[in-house]
Amino acid sequence: MNMWRWDLKGALFIGFCAALLVAFKGLLRMKLGLSGHSMLLMTFMYLVCLAVVPRIGAITACGLVTGALAMLAGVGKGGPLLLIKFGVPAIAMDVMLLLGAGALSLRWRCLVLAIAGSLAWATKAGVVSLLAGMTWQIASAKFAMSFFQGGAFAVAGALLVPMVVRKLVAHDVVGESGSS
Amino acid sequence: MSLDSKRRQSSLGNCWRNGFEFGSGYKLLLVVLMTCSVFVVPFVYLPWFSLLAIGLILHGYFLGASLKVLLIFGLVQTAFTLTLYLIFHTAADFPSALEALLRLFLAVVPAWWFAVAANPDQTASLLQRLLPYRWAFVVAASFNMLPFMMTELREIYDLQRLRGARISPQQLSNPKHWPEFVRCVLAPLLIQVIKLSQQLALAARSRHFGRHSNPTRWQPPKEME
Numbered sequence: 532m533n534m535w536r537w538d539l540k541g542a543l544f545i546g547f548c549a550a551l552l553v554a555f556k557g558l559l560r561m562k563l564g565l566s567g568h569s570m571l572l573m574t575f576m577y578l579v580c581l582a583v584v585p586r587i588g589a590i591t592a593c594g595l596v597t598g599a600l601a602m603l604a605g606v607g608k609g610g611p612l613l614l615i616k617f618g619v620p621a622i623a624m625d626v627m628l629l630l631g632a633g634a635l636s637l638r639w640r641c642l643v644l645a646i647a648g649s650l651a652w653a654t655k656a657g658v659v660s661l662l663a664g665m666t667w668q669i670a671s672a673k674f675a676m677s678f679f680q681g682g683a684f685a686v687a688g689a690l691l692v693p694m695v696v697r698k699l700v701a702h703d704v705v706g707e708s709g710s711s
Numbered sequence: 712m713s714l715d716s717k718r719r720q721s722s723l724g725n726c727w728r729n730g731f732e733f734g735s736g737y738k739l740l741l742v743v744l745m746t747c748s749v750f751v752v753p754f755v756y757l758p759w760f761s762l763l764a765i766g767l768i769l770h771g772y773f774l775g776a777s778l779k780v781l782l783i784f785g786l787v788q789t790a791f792t793l794t795l796y797l798i799f800h801t802a803a804d805f806p807s808a809l810e811a812l813l814r815l816f817l818a819v820v821p822a823w824w825f826a827v828a829a830n831p832d833q834t835a836s837l838l839q840r841l842l843p844y845r846w847a848f849v850v851a852a853s854f855n856m857l858p859f860m861m862t863e864l865r866e867i868y869d870l871q872r873l874r875g876a877r878i879s880p881q882q883l884s885n886p887k888h889w890p891e892f893v894r895c896v897l898a899p900l901l902i903q904v905i906k907l908s909q910q911l912a913l914a915a916r917s918r919h920f921g922r923h924s925n926p927t928r929w930q931p932p933k934e935m936e
Contacts, residue, residue, distance in 0.1 A: 554860045583905065610824070611739055612822045664810055666800065668799040693894045
């Protein structure tokens with residue numbers, strides 16, 4: 532599937548979803564005091580993107596555009612590392628979609644993709660710890676904590692998606708199959 | 712002389728004249744090089760990286776950035792990692808833990824500095840050159856829509872709170888209220904965003920967007936002079 536030959540409408544929707552995600556991070560800043568809460572909105576927006584633009588690569592595109600916009604807007608402390616922060620879970624979700632998650636029902640697809648995204652998110656934390664020179668026990672502990680905290684928020688975000696998709700279908704802005 | 716080499720010379724000239732004021736491309740290169748090398752260099756080189764990081768922190772501070780983010784990151788990572796080391800190892804392993812923490816901190820400082828010091832116009836211009844034109848347009852359009860999105864989000868949020876929706880920051884700390892937030896704020900916003908993307912795509916297509924083999928790209932005002 533050629534990523535660069537998408538229709539402009541879908542590409543713009545992905546870009547606007549990315550802008551919305553950055554706006555949320557900049558504006559609301561839900562101070563839940565827990566690590567991994569960024570996975571909630573991230574997973575939600577990625578899955579909405581997939582529901583409206585049902586193509587392999589839609590989530591990756593949304594992740595990378597979000598990273599680029601966050602970098603431009605100066606959100607957080609990440610700079611260019613934001614591309615990795617937003618991009619890695621998105622790529623993992625797309626890989627899982629390629630491996631057959633697309634055949635599942637909407638609710639189960641969202642759950643499986645959310646778990647894949649949080650797994651990638653936690654793996655990134657573990658790998659960075661190992662690269663920094665921490666022992667494998669510490670890296671594993673960081674991986675496990677990131678996975679459970681990020682995973683809980685990601686699953687919560689994924690469970691909200693079917694409700695939104697139903698609303699979008701009811702307003703006739705998205706077809707029954709998901710495409711806008 | 713080609714346009715690219717002229718642009719390169721002019722950019723290098725500006726670097727020379729303005730000292731620290733070099734372009735986003737050079738800043739990005741510095742961030743990538745420093746972040747990658749801080750994980751692989753031997754310990755003896757870390758003091759040099761620390762000196763460079765102190766310079767970047769001072770530069771960011773004099774540009775008006777708050778050091779709170781870096782401070783919180785450092786404290787949280789230190790407390791969390793040392794606790795884990797106490798659980799899994801002994802206090803004798805603290806020096807290796809501190810070295811790892813130093814490497815982590817030195818990897819974050821350049822990224823923070825980039826977020827503070829990079830000119831968004833220059834970074835956008837850099838992205839325009841790196842991305843395919845269709846995605847460059849998407850990034851530019853989305854970046855320009857960011858203030859509009861924030862205003863819409865705030866307006867919808869305020870209106871929904873006025874009508875009594877249970878979506879205040881305190882109420883949102885309870886997951887029970889998240890579906891209401893999605894129903895009241897996110898769903899209307901997404902409907903608006905879908906319609907906006909359809910309108911913008913139609914407007915761009917009607918102006919023959921994507922028909923030319925060598926399309927023009929947005930440039931920051933300084934480069935156009």
